[in-house]
Amino acid sequence: MAETVNLTINGQAIQAEKGALLIEVARQNGIEIPAFCYYEGLTLQAACRMCLVEVEKTPKLQVGCTLPVADGMVVHTESDTVRSARKGTLEFLLTNHPLDCPVCDKGGECELQDMVFRYGAGESRFTERKVHVDEQQWSPVVYFDAPRCILCYRCVRVCNEGMGVGALGVSNRGVISEIVPNRHDYLECDECGACIDICPVGALTSGSYRYQTRPWEMTHVGTICTHCGDGCRTTLGVRDDKIMRGNNRDHSGINGEFLCVKGRYAFDFVEHPERLQSPMLRVGDTFEPISWAKAFETIAETFTAVKARGGKFGIIGSNHTTNEENFFLQKFARQGLGTKNIDHHRTGDLGTFFDALSGKVDALATAGDLYTTKAVLVVGADLAQQHPFLSYQARANFRHHAAHIYAVTAGPVREDHQAVASVRVAAGGELGGVESLRDKLKAEGDLVIVFGDGIQGEGVRKLVAFGDSLGIPVKYVCLVDYSNSRGAFDMGLIPRDGGMSVQQMLGAKDLDVLWVVGANPLKNATLASPNAFVVVQDLFMTETARTADIVLPAASAYEKNGTVTNVCGEVQKLKQAVKVMGTKTDLEIMGSIAKEMKLNLGIWLPDKVFGEIRKTVQGYDVPLPVVDTGGAAPTMPLNGRVPALPGAIQSAGDTLFTSGSMSRYSKILNAVIESPGGLYRR
Amino acid sequence: MPKKLYNEPSPLETRILSKRFGLDNSESLATYIANDGFKAFRKAREMKPEAIIEEVKTSALRGRGGAGFPTGLKWSFVPRSSPKPKYIVINADESEPGTCKDRLLMEYDPHQMIEGILIAGLALDAHKGYLYIRGEYRYLIDHMDRAIAEAYGQGYLGKNILGTGFDFDLYTHSGAGAYECGEETALLDSLEGKRGIPRMKPPFPAVAGAWASPTLLNNVETFSAIPAIIRDGGAAFAALGTPKNGGTRLLCVSGHVNKPGVYEVPLGYPMLKFIEEIAGGIPGGRKLKAVIPGGSSCPILKADECDIPMDYDSLAKIGSMLGSGGMVVMDETTDMVKVALRIMRFYAHESCGWCIPCREGTTWLRKILQRFDDGGGRHEDVALLGELSKNMLGRTFCALGDAAAMPTISIVDKFAADFEKRLAQQMVAV
Amino acid sequence: MNFSPQLEEKFAKMLTAYPEGRKRSAVVPMLIYAQDEVGAVTPELIDEVARRCEVPPLQVDEVVGYYSMLHRKPMGKYHVQVCTNISCLLVGGMELYEHACKKLGIGHKEVTADGQISLEEVECMGACSWAPAVEINYDFHHHVTPEKLDQLIDGLRKAQ
């Protein structure tokens, strides 16, 4: 146990851990010491001097953000001296800060504005000329307005320490000191926007949000990002049924303040002009809009007829629709249509993975574990590119807890910068590389092994056996791409008991029906069955949709409620932020078809379906309050043998700036890819 | 060839550190050795490290870089045993306005400083030294490189120095124009290839300095005083000065005196006597108006405050500092508005920009003073200058903020009349 | 980028002066010596120093902006620096600087049309007791009067 000390802050007797920072101790006890440069989790700067406090028996004001508390300390944080020092510092700050609050994006949520309001330095005695510098655009998403910058260095630190990118620096000195991007006049980086988010004032602004709206005109909807499997919470600012921005303003969710470029900006596919907004019926080589009723009727008739004559169905589900939708779809397939031919695009060998872990408890690492474990081993994956949040977690663990990071990969990865050991192996040689680390790993307190989709079948078993043989507690993450790959697998969108895989369905010549819900299997493939009746539910006219007989306009993840399961198996809730005219959620579409077919598949309200999932899906009996309050509930889908499945594991091949078809329709991501900084890879 | 001195020495000086100045080839190792050179090192190598440090403590030597911290005490802070190598860093950034003495110590007698560094190396078990010289002194960097090469050539640097088994390497390192890099931790950042931003303390350099290793950092003159202290004993050095203010120091006198120059006098030397007799008094029989006693960072003294002994404690008692020994003398014709403006232009230009009060404060003050000097002064400016300076004082990250605030506070306080006069002239002009 | 053999030799030695893995320490000296040869700190020079000192170019760029002797644009072949700080100011440093402006027809950090001479008003350069002081390239000149400055400048013009 750490030693505790007794101190007094503003007359309040306080106990704290010896050596803790005064600013933190005060905060924990409800006493706010103002600060610009201090930021929890980032290195200390002591630069803004806002946190000066009076400590009895010391002549000078003391710096609260770097002062370790000591026994018997008597601190005053709101004395006249302290308040006037703050006012003086604010007055200095305002000498070069433009007073353009009415047009500044940050107006209303600006820390400087709040501070001036509190300490009343609103009236300045400054009558000299301010420095003016023109605003600069550093990337499609990052703008910099130098005069507004108060040089708190948060952006520099979050980029360097948090992201491990280091794309921002400080140039010049004195009053003309300026934050600068790494490529002189543009940024080459992850484009994550963390710098914008962390900026206490409006110096860094977002290319997509700037001059669009005021913070108080929006409602804020916390939901889960739809772009990769990491499951970051993103808070969507919505005005007039339009998403204005994404951020994580309350730092809730497993990702805290982290978001990558996709979570922060790539919501704009929602309003892409090519969004499907009406059901379409193929007429010759073209499509004609039809009513929902007509669409349901046609589909139900065909499905019923095919089912009645014992025809062959092929059903391909999605790795980004909700658990409820996936559950309902497999139920529809198995119970409603009587087929086992159901699959989805699998991006990691979850089947073998769960099988290899059978009998173990506590073997699945949560995203939180990557931040707390003593050691992290990354095998065959470029986390920074494909799992930006997991990469961030490992980095934060290294920074805050000096965790040992190991990387066994084919090429250089960002983790190399933190790694105690990086091993380069040819694809397929990962297990050899891992073996070479055995002695080092055995000496670790505990370990999380994160492995990519190159490790499949026997490889997964061997890796788990290796972990087990280390004699230390080991947890695992089997990496899967897309926002609900894990949920798709868990809900049973897999060809069990002799069902057909995606590849088999596409290759079969005798399919009568191909029903594709939120997937694009024909992107690089063709359908062998000439006479199949193809129904596609999607947001856009994808390659697959173009071959359909009926296309149904589906709602995106930002337009619905439900749950998704992230790469670590944590269930979180989606919350509808907007509604796009003419679309329906996949669940509603499926429910309506079922109704039209007079199938009794239960009520298709998300909450009801989730209730059924909790009862019937192994490991999903998660505590409701956790999920309902926006928490992440770990699932335990173990101890059930899933025999080897037919069909391939195929990497999504996505990068930091792409994610399947949705990112193709994000103007902002395309702009980033095309910008000179879009080449950034590591 | 006797090297031409920048100024004639004065017979009133006590030449300890500067005793070889003006000798033939004074910068050569041969001249140094022929004039007591390396006697101290030979003595020190027979001493226990603690005894060396004890001798330095006894000498009451205080840092000559500006802060006047007791040198022996500083040496004792460097941990004796350290798993990391220890480093010695010599501060030859000499940038405090009014100061030009380290230049001479290196130019005329480089081996005296090298010997002092080697003795510190013995005392601390350090084996590498870095001489951080401001970039403007390029000729001195070249000069020191030659002196260092000479010392290596004759076994006074490098492996197994003089057969003692003691190794020491010394390197020069160029700055590139930044006053702030004279601040010891900013200097260390600069030495590490970064912007010269001061570091948070603790940890102090003695514990984690250059490359996070224990580091001793002293000024050129401080190291140059070490040979005399070890050679003749700390007590003898201490006896030259006043209690707690041991020895002699090089004072750089500039401004309105007949014989500006660098002169070595014992600590506690009377200021007025120094100005009158050593520096030759004020030209044209004009009256003394003010003195900046130790570089532009020190609060200014009015003429009637100048009747004092020049040592750290006496100056502290009247609210100023002995600083880096840069004494600037101003006669009655001096316009304090111009003085205050020029000083603030300096600090605003040299503020590293890290912390708000210094970065914004110096610039604001500069702007007010510039406007005032340009004839746009206002009555309330005088009070405002004082108040803003006080808003900086004691609130900045490093001492530069104080260095900018203190002279300004003292000028507006002691010479408000000069500001009033300007305002009156403005009225007439309108 | 290649430098003269002498400079290459200097840099090779420089890089061994610092502890293992601390090549970054050479950034400031390398920049200033290289600037003297190249004429300015160009983007290529930044990349080159970054490569040699094993740091990202941004970290070299940050350094360039900080130090007042480093400049991104070429100064004249002869860089005339006039000190106007306090000691020099008291004995005519400001007048000397103004005289230099007039004489050269340029201002602070400007270069004559022929690119030969540039001027800079500088902070104290450690010549206070022999003020007013001027530094041309790396040569100090003490007790400089306007007449002496004229001679110095005329001398530079002849030397061209």
Ligand SMILES: Cc1cc2nc3c(=O)[nH]c(=O)nc-3n(C[C@H](O)[C@H](O)[C@H](O)COP(=O)(O)O)c2cc1C
């Ligand atoms: C802004 C600032 C500038 C300084 N400049 C110098 C300098 O140019 N030379 C110097 O020796 N010390 C300078 N110092 C003092 C150093 O920080 C340090 O105290 C000194 O070098 C220690 O050596 P000493 O104990 O031998 O004096 C400066 C301090 C500050 C705050």
Ligand code: SF4
């Ligand atoms: S007081 Fe602040 S801005 Fe000024 S030099 Fe020191 S750290 Fe830099």
Ligand code: FES
């Ligand atoms: S004031 Fe000019 S050199 Fe010091």
